[in-house]
Amino acid sequence: KNPSGTWSMDISTMERVVRRIIPNQEVANRIIEKYFTPVHKSEAGRTRFKNKYRDEVRKLNLTQKESEAVQFLGEVNSEIEYLQSQQEQRKLLPKKGDRLAELIKAKNEFMQNNSNLDMAKINNAISKFREIYNEIFEQMNEARIRNGYAPVEYRKNYFPHFSENIPDTILGKLAQGLGIDMEVTELPTTIAGLTHQFRPGITWFGFAQQRKGNTTVYDAVRGFDKYIEGASDVIFHTDNIQRLRILSDTIRYKYSDESIQKQVDEIRENPNLATEDKQSRIEEIYRNDKTGGSSFVQALEEYTNLLANKKSIEDRGAERRIGRGKLYNFAKALEGRIAANMVAINPASWITNFIPLTQGGADIKTDNMLRAAKDTLKSIINDDGFENRSTFLTNRKGSDSLVKTGLEKTSDILTSPMRMIDMFTSNVLTRARYYQNVQNGMTEQQALDEADSFAAKVIGDRSKGATPNIFQSRNPLIKIFTMFQLESANQLGYLFEDLPRDLKNKGIKNAAAVIFKYVIGAFIYNELYEKLVGRRPALDGLGILKDAIEDYTGDMTNAQATANLSENIAGQIPFVGGFFEGGRLPISSALPSPTKTLTSIVNLGSGEGNQRKNIDTLKRELTKPIIYGLPPFGGGQIKKVAEGLTAINKKGSFSVDSEGNDVLQYPADRTIGNYAKAALFGKTSLP
Numbered sequence: 001k002n003p004s005g006t007w008s009m010d011i012s013t014m015e016r017v018v019r020r021i022i023p024n025q026e027v028a029n030r031i032i033e034k035y036f037t038p039v040h041k042s043e044a045g046r047t048r049f050k051n052k053y054r055d056e057v058r059k060l061n062l063t064q065k066e067s068e069a070v071q072f073l074g075e076v077n078s079e080i081e082y083l084q085s086q087q088e089q090r091k092l093l094p095k096k097g098d099r100l101a102e103l104i105k106a107k108n109e110f111m112q113n114n115s116n117l118d119m120a121k122i123n124n125a126i127s128k129f130r131e132i133y134n135e136i137f138e139q140m141n142e143a144r145i146r147n148g149y150a151p152v153e154y155r156k157n158y159f160p161h162f163s164e165n166i167p168d169t170i171l172g173k174l175a176q177g178l179g180i181d182m183e184v185t186e187l188p189t190t191i192a193g194l195t196h197q198f199r200p201g202i203t204w205f206g207f208a209q210q211r212k213g214n215t216t217v218y219d220a221v222r223g224f225d226k227y228i229e230g231a232s233d234v235i236f237h238t239d240n241i242q243r244l245r246i247l248s249d250t251i252r253y254k255y256s257d258e259s260i261q262k263q264v265d266e267i268r269e270n271p272n273l274a275t276e277d278k279q280s281r282i283e284e285i286y287r288n289d290k291t292g293g294s295s296f297v298q299a300l301e302e303y304t305n306l307l308a309n310k311k312s313i314e315d316r317g318a319e320r321r322i323g324r325g326k327l328y329n330f331a332k333a334l335e336g337r338i339a340a341n342m343v344a345i346n347p348a349s350w351i352t353n354f355i356p357l358t359q360g361g362a363d364i365k366t367d368n369m370l371r372a373a374k375d376t377l378k379s380i381i382n383d384d385g386f387e388n389r390s391t392f393l394t395n396r397k398g399s400d401s402l403v404k405t406g407l408e409k410t411s412d413i414l415t416s417p418m419r420m421i422d423m424f425t426s427n428v429l430t431r432a433r434y435y436q437n438v439q440n441g442m443t444e445q446q447a448l449d450e451a452d453s454f455a456a457k458v459i460g461d462r463s464k465g466a467t468p469n470i471f472q473s474r475n476p477l478i479k480i481f482t483m484f485q486l487e488s489a490n491q492l493g494y495l496f497e498d499l500p501r502d503l504k505n506k507g508i509k510n511a512a513a514v515i516f517k518y519v520i521g522a523f524i525y526n527e528l529y530e531k532l533v534g535r536r537p538a539l540d541g542l543g544i545l546k547d548a549i550e551d552y553t554g555d556m557t558n559a560q561a562t563a564n565l566s567e568n569i570a571g572q573i574p575f576v577g578g579f580f581e582g583g584r585l586p587i588s589s590a591l592p593s594p595t596k597t598l599t600s601i602v603n604l605g606s607g608e609g610n611q612r613k614n615i616d617t618l619k620r621e622l623t624k625p626i627i628y629g630l631p632p633f634g635g636g637q638i639k640k641v642a643e644g645l646t647a648i649n650k651k652g653s654f655s656v657d658s659e660g661n662d663v664l665q666y667p668a669d670r671t672i673g674n675y676a677k678a679a680l681f682g683k684t685s686l687p
Helices: 014-021 025-035 037-058 064-088 094-113 119-146 220-254 258-268 275-288 295-307 313-322 324-343 347-363 366-381 391-397 406-439 444-459 476-482 486-503 507-532 541-553 558-570 594-606 611-629 635-649 672-681
Strands: 652-656 662-667
Touching (some): 014 025, 025 037, 037 119, 037 391, 037 444, 064 094, 064 119, 064 220, 119 220, 220 258, 220 275, 220 295, 258 275, 324 476, 324 611, 324 635, 347 366, 347 406, 347 486, 391 406, 391 444, 406 444, 486 507, 507 672, 541 558, 594 611, 611 635, 611 652, 635 652, 635 672
Antiparallel strands (some): 652 662
16 A cells, blocks of 8 residues: 555654555554664663753763863863874974964863862863763664764863864764754755755764864853754664664655666675665665655655755755755744744643543543552652653653753743643653553553653644654744644544544444543533633534534524634645644744735725725734734733733724724623733623
8 A cells, every 4th residue: 555645644643654555453553663763762771861861961060161161171281292202203294283382272271261260170071071082982883884984083071172063073074974963054065956855864963073272162061952953863763763774665665666676685685884874875776766666665764854954855945945054043933933922921832731621531430540640740740750751751751951041041941831741741641541451451561651652642742753754844834834744633533543443443332432531522622712712723523513504504694604614624734734823832923824914015006995804904914923922922912911911901802894994893891800801811801
């Protein structure tokens, strides 16, 4: 079974794709367990690894000045030790002798100019960083050797060198020619325009590039923050990437003609070719073969490339026109800014993270949900270790960077309620499912593995290797449709694919009970949310049906009722729902309506229509991107509060009709309750 086109695959998790194209679910499950479950477990291992070493660095408690001193002295001492050893062995060239003298002089000057520094603390930190770097490098080399790559030569106690844009170090051959730069910089001229052909078999690690020049950013803690991200990728995901490449090659080999198979066999059996050479030559053969491809292979290749830190294939055209660095810097900054303005200080967005409880809870016994909620709250005070044992929860929590700007720290504080609710919801669903699995006779590990998988299916997993391909594109033309839509797409996948499959063997009575709980749960949540906030964010078929019946049987015309029904349904469709104020974080609140904006501009220029109406419409639409794009965070909530308080002060919310007259939308009395609702949720909560 091989559906045409990759779009349906790129918007889905690989687990759903595999189950969709392989009718035999036992076979599908074996493929998932062998090729994709290890990715999630590896990412959890990677997260624990990063947390372990970041915690060790945090304990050093270095100030900015001390961090700079550690980096400077760490590098200088490392190079001095190396050159002195060369001198003792009579291998030191005259040029290097001059370099040694320069380094000793620079170190002495630094010590004289920074006599107030705590050198015992700094030397201890240098020793600790050396110990950590030695341990990490050994593990990276083990990953290379395990997967057929030659080990990289390494000088013990070498201190990595960090520059602002290009992280160059002596670890130069770690991923040479096998991956994609993790930094947002322009590509070298020699490979510009060619990276779309690269097929990395190992994650690119920027700090693995040879050192070029002496321009250094002296900040040991900030440098380590970047280093640990790339190093952990090499250690934990090289095995997965290789395994997925083999799967892809096996499928392509099986469905290619005999002449292609013969060429591939000759390369594989050639003892004179290194692993890297074999991979690149085989890839070249498959790339030129127009008969052996498939939609699944294309989706799998893209998934593996993204796992290896290669940029999305959807971004190549935009890269070519806009520029590699410009595209990624712009898209990343814009996404972060809009998200911060939609989420920070915004209780209406925070409480949407309770939605998965109504969905996942439908297939879990109520007593297990209550027990899980109780244990989750208890674990906040006294950690029981469950979160760290869970793959899904470990990946959900992630690893916090060591260095943040003041603005980033403030943003973290202001968005912390949303993260806390998200972790509470994630914990409750995972724990409740785990308890139920144990009750059903599973071993503890089986119960936890299934609970992790279940929670990821219900909530939507944004960790590396779990996010569908399309959501990793930075192309602005794609991002505008995918931003804040992962959860909307995921809930449809769960409702129409995962849940029916899970209920298949439960019998009609039990299946009906689960579906009933799902429908009622979503409806009750939306009813409560609508009373507080004024809209309905959860996927709620019963609510849509109720509104449609009221519209068609009330005073509304059939045309108006049909328009309302269409809009309610469209609001629940992933990728477009946000433009109809549907979903958890509707993107329409941050984007001006093209039709309204253009119509108002044309009418103002031509003098058509009421000018007050045109100006009012234009002002409303053009302030959206300003509110959500300019402030560092909280713009959306500030707008809501301002609109809500204005409505109360005017004793109602007013709009401007086509004649330019103020029209009352709904009254808003000056009560304490209304002021509180307006401050929390804006004017839509007042009707």
